Amino acid sequence: MGLTGIQIFKYLPKTNCGDCKFPTCLAFAMRLAAAQVRLDACPHISAEAKKILTEVSAPPVRLVKLGTGDRTIEIGDETVLFRHEKKFNHPSGLALAVADNLSDQEIEQKVQQVKDSAMERVGQQLRVDLICIQDKAKDAGRFAQVTKKIADLTDSGLILDSLDPEIMKAGLAETASRKPLMYAATEENCDQMAALAKEYKTPLAVYSDKGLEALSALAEKLAASGVEDLVLDSGARTAGKMLSDLTQIRRAGIKKKFKPLGYPTIVFPGQGAENSLMEVARAGIGVMKYASLIVLNNINNEVILPLYTLRQNIYTDPQQPMQVEEKLYKIGEPDENSPLLITTNFSLTYFIVLGEIENSKVPSWLLIANSEGLSVLTAWAADKFNAPKIAKLVKNQTVEEKVNHRNLIIPGYVSILSGEIEEELPGWKVVVGPREAANIPKFLRELA
Numbered sequence: 013m014g015l016t017g018i019q020i021f022k023y024l025p026k027t028n029c030g031d032c033k034f035p036t037c038l039a040f041a042m043r044l045a046a047a048q049v050r051l052d053a054c055p056h057i058s059a060e061a062k063k064i065l066t067e068v069s070a071p072p073v074r075l076v077k078l079g080t081g082d083r084t085i086e087i088g089d090e091t092v093l094f095r096h097e098k099k100f101n102h103p104s105g106l107a108l109a110v111a112d113n114l115s116d117q118e119i120e121q122k123v124q125q126v127k128d129s130a131m132e133r134v135g136q137q138l139r140v141d142l143i144c145i146q147d148k149a150k151d152a153g154r155f156a157q158v159t160k161k162i163a164d165l166t167d168s169g170l171i172l173d174s175l176d177p178e179i180m181k182a183g184l185a186e187t188a189s190r191k192p193l194m195y196a197a198t199e200e201n202c203d204q205m206a207a208l209a210k211e212y213k214t215p216l217a218v219y220s221d222k223g224l225e226a227l228s229a230l231a232e233k234l235a236a237s238g239v240e241d242l243v244l245d246s247g248a249r250t251a252g253k254m255l256s257d258l259t260q261i262r263r264a265g266i267k268k269k270f271k272p273l274g275y276p277t278i279v280f281p282g283q284g285a286e287n288s289l290m291e292v293a294r295a296g297i298g299v300m301k302y303a304s305l306i307v308l309n310n311i312n313n314e315v316i317l318p319l320y321t322l323r324q325n326i327y328t329d330p331q332q333p334m335q336v337e338e339k340l341y342k343i344g345e346p347d348e349n350s351p352l353l354i355t356t357n358f359s360l361t362y363f364i365v366l367g368e369i370e371n372s373k374v375p376s377w378l379l380i381a382n383s384e385g386l387s388v389l390t391a392w393a394a395d396k397f398n399a400p401k402i403a404k405l406v407k408n409q410t411v412e413e414k415v416n417h418r419n420l421i422i423p424g425y426v427s428i429l430s431g432e433i434e435e436e437l438p439g440w441k442v443v444v445g446p447r448e449a450a451n452i453p454k455f456l457r458e459l460a
């Protein structure tokens with residue numbers, strides 16, 4: 013952002029209508045200057061002002077979109093170097109490399125492996141997002157055949173990996189409507205690749221292993237030719253070089269506002285890796301340090317599960333605890349005699365307790381209290397999970413109409429609340445449950 017809040021304010025309607033969720037246009041302008049809101053949050057801005065502000069408020073790392081529909085993958089659009097400053101916006105996209113010289117059966121197995129990689133964790137859908145089709149056969153016909161086959165088999169995002177413009181064109185002819193990433197333009201082929209990117213309207217990766225100066229010069233040349241959706245590959249294939257290059261690229265884009273490096277990045281941690289441990293270690297560096305796309309050679313559980321967890325941790329908003337809605341949840345098909353448990357709305361707490369109740373096979377009611385995303389003990393210490401709140405929640409959620417009994421199971425860690433809750437809820441009995449969620453199944457089965 014090149015303008016101050018006051019300068020931006022001059023372009024706003026100054027009606028203080030509040031539609032942007034800020035009380036005044038000035039408040040909105042200050043947030044926009046700090047890159048904490050998007051310009052489109054104000055629906056009343058004039059076309060002329062929008063044009064000016066769009067240019068100056070463009071994120072320092074360009075937003076690039078791959079894929080289509082609900083499998084669109086957004087990368088870039090980052091505004092900070094460290095997640096505690098604000099948050100990282102778009103998680104690293106994970107891809108599996110599939111060579112076109114594999115047999116059709118092997119290709120089908122790889123696609124199935126990508127499909128099987130989808131899982132849910134703490135309420136979020138996790139998956140390998142893309143398939144990177146590599147032109148190992150060096151045959152345009154085979155590349156076209158394989159890209160079509162993979163596109164027919166899956167709605168995953170696609171990366172077409174070939175330095176040969178003829179082979180790339182054959183793949184694009186089959187899959188351009190899926191908006192794949194072309195990988196890659198080099199000093200040698202950049203004019204032909206730029207022409208293809210413009211013809212098929214697809215994003216283009218830029219590759220140079222001759223240093224960041226050469227990479228930025230190539231990106232600048234492509235942008236000047238009219239290809240603006242670029243993804244950078246510095247050719248780093250070791251952990252140290254990846255860390256150094258990715259950090260310098262992000263720093264140049266964000267701190268120096270150096271446009272030729274203000275693009276998302278792609279890395280290949282499996283290339284040259286001796287084993288899957290080395291691949292996952294390099295990929296982990298990519299997740300933590302700014303890689304927008306990570307192309308893996310294998311997505312076996314020992315590789316993909318730690319990356320899912322790491323990616324989820326890095327790309328949550330540190331200022332917004334993950335939380336679930338405050339309400340009474342049915343676990344299984346509980347009836348009026350089923351046990352009633354209560355805990356806080358921190359996502360991890362909710363999903364762990366939910367999982368253990370499901371493991372018990374005892375249909376239950378689970379009352380979730382809004383603790384502003386804090387776990388049980390922290391919420392109790394901060395007075396956000398206390399007897400008056402719990403009593404109020406029981407009443408507001410009309411729990412007494414859903415269960416015949418008057419027994420409330422509280423987490424073992426807050427057994428100290430028992431007496432107070434019983435005072436706040438006359439006629440109710442508080443049962444102290446296990447301290448650890450892992451003991452819930454045994455506890456519920458013994459209760460049943």
Ligand code: SF4
Nearest residue numbers: 028029030032037054
């Ligand atoms: S929506 Fe636009 S006009 Fe309304 S207060 Fe926000 S910035 Fe001002």
